[in-house]
Amino acid sequence: MAGAGPRVLEVEQVADDRRSPAVLGMHAAHPARLYDYYLGGRDSFEADRRVAEEALAVAPELRAIAAENRAFLRRAVRHLVDAGIRQFLDIGTGLPTRRNVHEMAQEIAPETRVVYVDNDPVVIVHARALLTAHRQVPGEEAGGPGPTAVVEADVREPERILADPDVRGIIDFGRPLAILITSVLQFVPDPEPATVVAPFRDAMAPGGHLVLSHPTQDLRAVQAARVTGAYKRVGIPTVTRPKAEIERAFEGFGLLDPGIVQLPLWRPDGPVTPDLDRIWMYGAVGRKL
Structure with a gap:
């Protein structure tokens, strides 16, 4: 949280998950924990902080980009719930530094159902602990918040995600749902986003x-190249993409206004930052045709 110093996670915190430090990835930076650090979170290891500080040295705007991405997600979720969506599949959810999708959505429509997916064991432990504390589990008493679950899987494993019993137990693919893939596909250099998204699109109802x-x-090509270089040096494959390639991920969807735009420009709640050129990330929402 903002204003607090970084906190090193202790292995004992995740002892109930019976995972070793090696499995938890304490000695290697991970994108979810880097993102948490940019947001002012405290759940990072020394390896994460080293890479994050190197990236911030060449692109201090990364903190603003992370915050704008979270704000974009919040506005998109709010819009979709207002439009009647009651199911969310959040792929690459990240650490719970700020309000999470089930909290955002259930504040408006308590019956909303949410499944989180991530491939970082530390994220999984934190997410499950959060849901347990909030008693957000499948099978809650009628009238309570909609069921919420956490699944450990990778966005590059669509068949595994779509067939997972926890996913199938909560998400009804015969009804419209929202699939959230925010600030994730830059860590999937190959295949391109359109190929990754296609199986999820095909499983969705109109x-x-x-x-x-x-x-x-x-x-900001120079800053983008330096950040991806810092990530690659520690074994995190990273790629930025032109707008045209991101647009191909929305094949089969109709883009909601204003289309693919810099994050602050997607249906802003108020005045847009005057330093718009510093936010070198696009966001968009599409509706399956």
Whole structure:
């Protein structure tokens, strides 16, 4: 949280998950924990902080980009719930530094159902602990918040995600749902986003939505290249993409206004930052045709 110093996670905190430090990835930076650090979170390891500080040295705007991405997600979720969506599949959810999708959605429509997916064991432990504390589990008493679950999987494993019993137990693919893939696909250099998204799109009922954000080299190419270089040096494959390639991920969807835009420009709640050129990440929401 803002204003507090970084906190090193102790292995004992995740002892109930019976995972070793090696499995938890304490000695290697991970994108979810880097993102948490940019947001002012405290759940990072020394390896994460080293890479984050190197990236911030060449692109201090990363903190603003992370905050704008979270704000974009919040506006998109609010819009979709207002439009009647009651199911969310959040892929690459990240650490719970700020309000999470089930909290955002259930504040408006308590019956909303949410499944979180991530491939970082530390994220999984934190998310499950959060849901347990909030008693957000499948099978809650009638009239309570909609069921929420956490699944450990990778966005590159669509068949595994779509067939997972926890996913199938909560998400009804015969009804419209929203699939959230925000600030994730830059860590999937191959295949391109359109190929990753296609199986999820094909599993969605008409009227479902895709929420996607992705960094670009279109705006501040030098800074983008330096950040991706810092990530690659520690074994995190990273790529920025031009707008045209991000747009292909929305094949089969109708883009909601204002289309694919810099994050602050997607249906802002108020005045847009005057330093717009510093936000080199696009966001968009599409509705399956």
